[in-house]
Amino acid sequence: MKTRIREILKTTGKLPVDVATLGDEADLYNAGLTSFGTVELMMALEDAFEVEFPDNMMNRRNFASIAAIEAAIRTIQSEHV
Amino acid sequence: MTTLARLAEAGYQLTSETSGASAEAQKAMVATARKIAKLAAEHAADVDAKSRFPHEVFEALKQERLLGIMIPAAHGGEQASHSTISEICAVLAQGCASSAMIYAMHQIKVSSLVVHCGDDPWHGSFMARIAREQLLLASATTEGGGVGGDLRSSICGVVREGDDFTLDKEGCLISYGAQADAILITSRRTPEAPPSDQVMSVLTSDQYRLERSAAWDTMGMRGTCSDNFTFSGRAPAAQIIPVPFAEIAAQSMLPNAHLLWASVWYGIAAEAVARAEGFVRSEARKRPGSTPPSALRLAELLARLQQFKALVVAGLDRYERARSDADELSSMGFVVAMNSIKVVASQSVGEIVMQAFLICGIQGYRNDSPASLARLMRDALSAPIMINNDRILGNTSNLLAVYKHDPSLSR
Numbered sequence: 001m002k003t004r005i006r007e008i009l010k011t012t013g014k015l016p017v018d019v020a021t022l023g024d025e026a027d028l029y030n031a032g033l034t035s036f037g038t039v040e041l042m043m044a045l046e047d048a049f050e051v052e053f054p055d056n057m058m059n060r061r062n063f064a065s066i067a068a069i070e071a072a073i074r075t076i077q078s079e080h081v
Numbered sequence: 082m083t084t085l086a087r088l089a090e091a092g093y094q095l096t097s098e099t100s101g102a103s104a105e106a107q108k109a110m111v112a113t114a115r116k117i118a119k120l121a122a123e124h125a126a127d128v129d130a131k132s133r134f135p136h137e138v139f140e141a142l143k144q145e146r147l148l149g150i151m152i153p154a155a156h157g158g159e160q161a162s163h164s165t166i167s168e169i170c171a172v173l174a175q176g177c178a179s180s181a182m183i184y185a186m187h188q189i190k191v192s193s194l195v196v197h198c199g200d201d202p203w204h205g206s207f208m209a210r211i212a213r214e215q216l217l218l219a220s221a222t223t224e225g226g227g228v229g230g231d232l233r234s235s236i237c238g239v240v241r242e243g244d245d246f247t248l249d250k251e252g253c254l255i256s257y258g259a260q261a262d263a264i265l266i267t268s269r270r271t272p273e274a275p276p277s278d279q280v281m282s283v284l285t286s287d288q289y290r291l292e293r294s295a296a297w298d299t300m301g302m303r304g305t306c307s308d309n310f311t312f313s314g315r316a317p318a319a320q321i322i323p324v325p326f327a328e329i330a331a332q333s334m335l336p337n338a339h340l341l342w343a344s345v346w347y348g349i350a351a352e353a354v355a356r357a358e359g360f361v362r363s364e365a366r367k368r369p370g371s372t373p374p375s376a377l378r379l380a381e382l383l384a385r386l387q388q389f390k391a392l393v394v395a396g397l398d399r400y401e402r403a404r405s406d407a408d409e410l411s412s413m414g415f416v417v418a419m420n421s422i423k424v425v426a427s428q429s430v431g432e433i434v435m436q437a438f439l440i441c442g443i444q445g446y447r448n449d450s451p452a453s454l455a456r457l458m459r460d461a462l463s464a465p466i467m468i469n470n471d472r473i474l475g476n477t478s479n480l481l482a483v484y485k486h487d488p489s490l491s492r
Contacts, residue, residue: 035479042483055487060411 001049001070008048009066013041024067029060038063045069051076101160102150110150110161114169117141121176128179128304129456132297134260135304138173138180139217147184149212151191153199156208163337164397167344174348175355178460179304181348183217183257185341186305189334190218190265193281193322196333203319207263207283216285219261221312225252228276230468233330235279238272239321246321248282249313252294256307259293262286266312267326279326282316289314301459332410336400338468339419343393343426346464350430353437353457354379354386360441360452375440382436389429396422413484420473427464434461 002024009019009028016032033041041063042053051073053062062072102110121138128135142148151166152158166188174181191211198204210216222232237250248268255264263285270278295309322329357379364373399418403409434457438445444452 039480039483046483052485053483055414055485056412058413058484059408061408 001073002066004048005045005066005069008044009041012044013037022066024070025065027064028066029064033063045073049073049077101154101162102165106159107161107165110147110159110165111168111172113145114147114172117145117147118172118176121173121180125177125179125304125456128177129301129459132299132303132306134257134306135177135180135183136260138177139183139260142184143215143217146215148187148215148217149191151188151195152208152212153195155199156205157212158208159212163340163400167340167393167397170341170344171348171351174345175352177304178345178349178457179302181345182302182305182342185345186220186256187218188341189337190220192337193265193329193333194283197324197329198322201323203317204283204322207320214262216262217257217260219255219258219264221250221253221255221258221264221266221310223254224250225309230472232267233279233327234276235267235269236276238269238274239280239282240272241318242315244317245315246282246318247313247315248284249311251311252309253312254307254309255291255312256305258291258308258310259306264289264312264314266314270325277327280321281326281329282321284314284316284320288316300462301456302463331416335416336403336410336419339423339426340393340396340400342464342467343396343422346426346430346461347389347393349457349461350386350389350433353434353454353461354382356445356452356454356457357382357437357440360444375442378436378440382433382440385429385433385436389426389433392422392425392429413480414487417477417480417484417486420477423468424470424473427467427470430461430464431458434458 006019009015013028013033014037015028022028022031042058046052053072053076057072057076062068117138120141121135124135124137127133146159147169149157150159150161151163152160154160170181170185170188172181173184191208194204194208194211198208211218223230224236226236228234228236235250237248239246239248248266250266250268253266255261258264263283265281265283267279267281269276270280290313291310292313293308293310297303297305297307299307357375361373361376361379364375396418399415403415409415434454438454438458441452441454444450445454447453448455
């Protein structure tokens, strides 16, 4: 899943740095992710993984790193089986 | 330390580690504010006519030590709750909206220090100084040269010179800039940094010079003395707040500004309703045995005021709960909620004063009657343009491609 998240991050979110240089735990906000970029990223993730982020998961922490995004998506998937 | 950890810690300290002011002490603060609101009401017409700073009110607020009450007990303040501070804003606004708005703007600046600077040595001791000396803080977030009201964009940057920094900012509107004891000012992190990579610095009045470039001559809120200035200052680099301004704007300014402004506007609306009530009571006494026709409109207006009150109280409650929950504080739902409070409160105040006009008729329209609503209306008209509602709705609209509202009544 992390590989797919990385692929999405390459094309959406307008990160000013190369995604390959970021570790799974690297802070995406420190890497330049803006609030507008977060919205674009959420849209792309919702489409790619066929999930909907509920209101109570749309916070900074769930999009702060590649690992955090993966954990958030897994939580939603496990709640909706 | 990460932002979240810092926030969690700040929230923890504020809610459970230290006790804060007792309920009795906070009631006493509100009672004192009520006395000061009477003084404010006595001078409100003169403040408005001359577009001057309400110095009597602020001398009294300093004397009664109400300027440092948000500061945590650990830094020498009273650590009053946001509800108490919000109530004081509303109470003052019933006497003089300009005084209340200045008080609210001061507390918004204090909130940034309280939330983001608890473990920073310089800013920690500065908070103690605010509490001890009852300093009045102002804000310089706007800038000329096309930036205007976009507080998340700066042209000027901090220039390091050894252990000090210098900062020159042109054409910034600084409410009560000439009367403030310190200014919290935004700029780029360095002159070469991108416009949105901002920091906020605290400079005391002996560390800067202000050159007035335009005077504040407006329809309402005339006592806020929001003149335009060119700012030039020099101070030790330790006075630059270590947290990026992006975090300050989102996490302390957003909720505090919208909730405290809404409280001021609620105070204006409540005063308009009080004047309409006075008018209806005097009409009823003229013809005992029959209900005056304006009483029906007043009944409707009271329901409208209650709706406004519920909006502010629910917002304060949500912020109190979010303060100890960094996830909630940084959530899209919280941003949308605070933005919505600003938009609805700023519309409500104008609508309520307008409806009070229909009740008071010519007595409300006159400048010289006890039911006059003229100044209240002019003050109320500032609300939708103080951070333009269209800018705020625009920010919310950027989130709607993914945002889904929470339909529950309890969250």
